[in-house]
Amino acid sequence: MRTNLKAVVVGAVLGVTGAAFAQGTPAAPAAPKAAAAKPAAGAPAASGKTEVTWWGHAAFVVKTPGGAVLAFDPWFTNPKAPQGATWPEAVDAILVSHGHFDHVGETKALAQKTNAKVYGSFELVSLLGLPEAQNVGGNVGGTFQVKDATIHFVEAVHSSSYQADPKAPSQYAGAPMGFVVEIANGPTLYHAGDTGAFQSMALIAEQFKPTVALLPIGGHFTMDPAQAALAAKLLKVKTVVPMHYGTFPALAGTPEALTTSMKKAKGTFKVLTLEPGKSTPL
Numbered sequence: 658m659r660t661n662l663k664a665v666v667v668g669a670v671l672g673v674t675g676a677a678f679a680q681g682t683p684a685a686p687a688a689p690k691a692a693a694a695k696p697a698a699g700a701p702a703a704s705g706k707t708e709v710t711w712w713g714h715a716a717f718v719v720k721t722p723g724g725a726v727l728a729f730d731p732w733f734t735n736p737k738a739p740q741g742a743t744w745p746e747a748v749d750a751i752l753v754s755h756g757h758f759d760h761v762g763e764t765k766a767l768a769q770k771t772n773a774k775v776y777g778s779f780e781l782v783s784l785l786g787l788p789e790a791q792n793v794g795g796n797v798g799g800t801f802q803v804k805d806a807t808i809h810f811v812e813a814v815h816s817s818s819y820q821a822d823p824k825a826p827s828q829y830a831g832a833p834m835g836f837v838v839e840i841a842n843g844p845t846l847y848h849a850g851d852t853g854a855f856q857s858m859a860l861i862a863e864q865f866k867p868t869v870a871l872l873p874i875g876g877h878f879t880m881d882p883a884q885a886a887l888a889a890k891l892l893k894v895k896t897v898v899p900m901h902y903g904t905f906p907a908l909a910g911t912p913e914a915l916t917t918s919m920k921k922a923k924g925t926f927k928v929l930t931l932e933p934g935k936s937t938p939l
């Protein structure tokens with residue numbers, strides 16, 4: 658998401674959610690809601706399976722069979738975020754694909770609340786202002802272990818800058834990235850971050866054999882459904898979870914269009930459309 662679109666985006670957000678974002682971006686994270694009546698979205702479940710909860714946009718919480726809780730791009734105040742859901746109480750790792758506000762989201766507040774470590778590009782992680790002990794900055798090619806989850810940093814074709822202060826210019830935030838997460842006794846997930854389709858997705862397939870891909874389909878800033886269908890073929894995944902669509906009018910791609918494009922491209926993957934806030938076993 659480019660800086661010069663923030664006004665439009667903030668307008669869209671305010672139009673939907675009211676005051677949550679009133680002080681501009683990327684500051685003013687919403688205060689964590691107290692754990693109360695509703696179970697936390699992404700809360701541990703005793704199924705022994707990997708469970709994924711979509712928080713809208715590119716934000717997901719994944720719970721592994723071994724008890725690792727991973728939060729991806731936690732913009733928990735996005736217009737599609739589940740209404741009334743509480744933040745996860747315990748998080749081991751926050752994975753941030755790049756520095757744009759709609760992906761960094763509430764990373765800092767969530768890290769402060771849960772003491773989770775933050776994984777992302779070295780430059781971006783260094784800009785967040787968290788204690789050194791919580792910073793796990795790396796780069797494409799890096800591999801990190803979190804309980805039963807093996808996290809690989811992979812390429813994304815996008816841009817990345819971070820604006821800590823809305824009145825100051827954006828700062829260089831390193832390379833944008835995607836993440837492949839190999840889960841023991843579970844699927845191998847690929848969260849693409851923001852990206853266009855690129856030929857090296859075939860290399861990701863060869864290296865890691867992902868089974869489930871979380872792919873942006875909104876277009877404008879990322880792949881659209883037709884490109885995502887080709888990406889899924891390069892990745893050789895069985896399942897595609899669409900993300901980064903419908904948040905604002907510019908992100909016009911739909912899961913239905915992805916299914917149509919898949920058929921046209923003779924793809925065989927399943928389109929798994931998640932409902933924000935609902936925990937789904939993988």
Ligand SMILES: [Zn+2]
Nearest residue numbers: 658755757851
């Ligand atoms: Zn972006």
